[in-house]
Amino acid sequence: MENINPRKVLVVVYSFSGTTRAAAETLIQHFDADSLVIQASQYEGKPGVWIAGMQAMRKIRTTSITPETMDMSQYELIFLGSPIWWFSPAVPLWAFAGINDFTNKSVVLFNTYNSRYREKYISEFQDLIEARGGSFKDHIAIARGSVSKHGSPEVRQELDSLLSQKENIYEHIIGEVFCSDE
Numbered sequence: 675m676e677n678i679n680p681r682k683v684l685v686v687v688y689s690f691s692g693t694t695r696a697a698a699e700t701l702i703q704h705f706d707a708d709s710l711v712i713q714a715s716q717y718e719g720k721p722g723v724w725i726a727g728m729q730a731m732r733k734i735r736t737t738s739i740t741p742e743t744m745d746m747s748q749y750e751l752i753f754l755g756s757p758i759w760w761f762s763p764a765v766p767l768w769a770f771a772g773i774n775d776f777t778n779k780s781v782v783l784f785n786t787y788n789s790r791y792r793e794k795y796i797s798e799f800q801d802l803i804e805a806r807g808g809s810f811k812d813h814i815a816i817a818r819g820s821v822s823k824h825g826s827p828e829v830r831q832e833l834d835s836l837l838s839q840k841e842n843i844y845e846h847i848i849g850e851v852f853c854s855d856e
C-alpha cells in the first residue's frame with residue numbers, strides 16, 4: 675500500500691558558498707527529509723561578503739530573508755543549518771529562527787565552519803529556539819577544513835560519520851514521530 679503519510683523531517687538551510695548546502699543534502703538523503711533553502715541576496719557579491727562580516731561581527735540577529743516563514747505543522751524534527759560567521763551561526767539563520775514558531779518541534783542546529791565557533795553563541799541560539807517553543811536536541815558542527823574541501827565529498831563523509839555517532843538521538847526522535855502517527 676502506498677505510504678500517504680507526509681514527511682516528518684525538514685531541513686532548512688542557509689548557505690553562502692555551498693558547503694552547508696552539501697551538508698544539508700546529506701541530511702535530506704539520510705532522513706528522507708523535505709527541505710527549505712533560505713535566500714539572502716544582500717550578502718551576494720563582493721560587497722555582500724563585507725556586509726556579512728560586519729553584521730556578524732556586530733551580532734546582528736535579523737535581516738531580510740526569503741522565504742521568511744513556512745508552514746511547518748507536519749514536521750516533528752527540524753534541522754536548521756548555516757555556516758559559522760564570526761564564531762556564531764550566520765545572520766539569516768538567526769532571522770529565520772527569530773520569526774518562526776517551533777512549538778512542539780525537535781530542533782537540531784547544524785553548522786559548517788573552517789576554524790572556530792563559540793559555544794556561547796550556540797547556547798544563545800538554543801535559548802532562541804526554546805523561546806520560540808522548540809525543544810533543542812543537538813548541535814552538529816562540521817569542520818570543513820581546507821578550502822579544497824569546499825562542498826566536496828569530505829563534508830558529506832564527515833557528516834555521515836557524525837550522524838552514525840549520534841544515531842541514538844535521532845532514532846529516539848524519529849521513533850517518537852512514527853509512534854505519534856499510530
Ligand SMILES: Cc1cc2nc3c(=O)[nH]c(=O)nc-3n(C[C@H](O)[C@H](O)[C@H](O)COP(=O)(O)O)c2cc1C
Binds near residue numbers: 757
Ligand atoms: C563573513 C564570514 C565569516 C566567517 N567567520 C567564520 C568564523 O568565525 N569561524 C569559522 O570557523 N569560519 C568562519 N567562516 C567560514 C565559513 O564558516 C565556512 O567557510 C563555511 O563552511 C561556509 O559555508 P557555506 O559555503 O555554506 O557558506 C566565515 C565565512 C564568512 C563568509
